[in-house]
Amino acid sequence: MTVSRDPAPRTGPEPPHGGTVPAPDSGPRRPAGEAVPVPDSDLERQLARLGGSWTWLLGSAVATLVPGILALVWPEGTLHVLAVIIGLYLLVTGAFRFVAAFAREPGDRLTGLLVAVLYVLAGVLCLRNPLQTIxxxxxxxxxxxxxxxxxxxxxxxxxxGLPHRGLVLGVAALAVVAGIVVLALPTESARALTRLLGLWLVLLGVAELGLALALRSALRRARSGLPPGTPAAA
Structure with a gap:
């Protein structure tokens, strides 16, 4: 098609046949069928910020320590009381892990949510029938x-880029050993089971407490621009 030239130069794009001016290019086009990424909602960003904070991990550690200490200082409690303590621990820990899952990468978030659901379901089972067997x-x-x-x-x-990877692996190994010991060692009385679970709860709580303090140190170094390994100011 031949286009006539005007004396004055045109500043905009030449309209095609039909008089419709094409819309300005807004960027590279996506192939047909490719999903458009949806940005995270404000709620997800808030949950990610909260779950990635060291104070949230500290709260999870306290939620593990408190029932462990109660089980150790009150070993005469009945099986009904122990089931309630363990059930509440599992429910509260599940809530902490649910929020903490949003601080992970989207590909790893589903795993954290499944673990949180596992805690909640286990807590419901303990509270639904507190008079169950040892x-x-x-x-x-x-x-x-x-x-x-x-x-x-x-x-x-x-x-x-996980900070303190070795410490996280240590907490994971401690949880695996705790699970194996509780599953492998038969307990014949509620008192023995109370001491066993209380001991592992305290150990896991102390490990999570150390992880929370290590995360606080890593976050402070990141904010101050200090290289890894440099002690952060208190």
């Missing part, structure tokens, strides 16, 4: 710890 309570708690430790170890090995 074997059932041991099975629920040991299975949760075993699965959680394995998932945490996998995440620590595959996550990129």
């Amino acid at each position: 074997a059932a309570l041991s099975l629920i708690t040991g299975a949760v710890w075993l699965v959680t430790g394995m998932v945490t170890a996998y995440t620590a090995l595959t996550a990129r």
